[in-house]
Amino acid sequence: MLSNSPYLRTSYAETNRVFPEPYQRVLVGIIVISLICLPFVGGNYLLHLMNLALLAVIGAVGINLLTGFCGQVSLGHASFLAIGAFTTAILAQRFQMPFFVAIPASCCTGALVGFVVGLPALRFRGIYLAITTLAMHYAIIYVLTAYQSNVGPSATAGITVPAPAIAGFTLEGERAWFYVLLVAATTVVVFGINLSRTYIGRAWVAIRDRDIAAEASGINVTQYKLLAFMISAVLAALAGSLAAYFTSVVTVEEYTLELAIIYLAMIIVGGMGSIAGSILGAFFMTLLPFGIERIFEMLPWRLGTTAFGIQQAAIGIVIIGFLLFEPDGLIEMYRRVATYFERWPFRYRELQSIGGR
């Protein structure tokens, strides 16, 4: 039963709704339907961008569970992606493993690496943890560079990954990939939303807000911090693994510290501790360089390498701008607008609920 007042909840079912307002369900429905119809309207370029963004969504949900919900800042996310991509590349290229073996295997490796990288989190928090994950990132990348130049087929060109094939059907072309990635990203998003609403997500939020208080209320901080690192690394490895199949070539040079910063920027821009925020942030940060490129194409003169520099600077400006002026990200902008209409003529919103939209 739906009460008329937005403040009054009369049943648990009502408080547990992911989308409490009817218009939200309509909005999500429209978005899903338009995404399903998109390949029939958009061209290959648009679909390619959407595919990149969907890959980013998977990784961004992962880092948001770790940084946004559990409060553990990680600068090592690029190495998780790299681990996933390399495991896939090695299995697919050297051992001719099929699609459905390589991806779970990559996720398992990701979990293992996430466990190891997460170990320092038991001792440090804040900046010290960020520095440790930074060092871990360089150590992992060093190992992968050594693999690529000594063991891999070619030192500079990277490792080629064959297109995945399931029962004689080869996954090729932007349109087929779009549907695969859409299903994968949707699954990850639903997983993230549900995880953040269960006791695991609530335990993470408690650890983020005050770890000592969390421990005092009976949360096993050690276990939950490691779990956050592992789940986050699994999702990143999944994104890396899918990206390896999607781009069909894996090079260690792709996985720079900048990539880790871009993933961090996604959740800063989208909104820390919000799954919907990760989606917004992932789309924003993926489309930003292409948008800037599009603007430059309209200019009467050519910029050359300057354009590349400006794209880089834009990432920095976006990070600083959001941290200074809108620390809760795009999702907070949406919430402000939504609250205004939902609660009109009142000005106040309900008490902050955990997770959800």
Add this chain to the structure above:
Amino acid sequence: MELLVSILALGSTYALLAAGIVIIYKASRVVNFAHGELAIVGAYVFHSAAFLTGASLTGQSLLITIAISAAASALFGVIIYAALMRRLLGRPAIVAAMVTIGVALILKAAIVVIWESRSVGIALGRQPVITFESGGRVTWIDVATVVVCIAFFAALALFFQYTRLGRQFRGTAENPLLAAQRKVNINRILAVAWGMAVFSATLAGVLFGSRSILSPQSPIIGLSGLTAAMVGGLDSLRGAVFGGLLVAAATYITARLISPALSEAVPFLILLAVMCWRPWGLFGTVEELNRV
């Protein structure tokens, strides 16, 4: 002998970088991830200033170049504080650290946009002082690097010990709230800290650029500086010198004895080892771990 001089010179550069990180950390509990970028951009500015004043880098033009880049770097540090860091007072230290990452990205882009990613070297003191029979040599800039580093640390020690501002600085580092209640202008102290830090970064960058080549990849030395600071302890200037020398020695010896490829990995391997063994550093205070 030649190896020792190289280690001393590189170690001095790292120590200067670490000093900048430590100064900012002590004053405001912010770890500056943009330090390598600040150093290299400072060196590029020095190079351009030298070009403007006559490119010869001798006598008067050298003095003018030094004056310009010193003033510009200190001013830039104050601007970073006033425009960005000041607004972040009272927010978690990790947020400020992320803002410095944003600054790092912008500075890296500046190298691409303003200097078009050119690789440049600063032609300063490349003449040898002593040439060994084995062919190795010690150049003026090696000597200058060590001397500048010693002079800088001596000046810092005198500044913190004997001047009014230096004492206020130490007070702020220890307890900002109490310092503020004793009428210390915290904003001024933090602005001075940023000015000093960017100045020392530029110094390190110029010395680095005179001994090797500046390129868009050079800001990675910031990581060596950070490692040096962590080895010594983020809140210890003494530790910065020691950490700088240790990182430089380890890097050089690995490059000489094992392989140059591995030597690139050395700074962060040391960093990992320090984090496992003594995360507060050799000279740092243990409680610092919980303060950020």
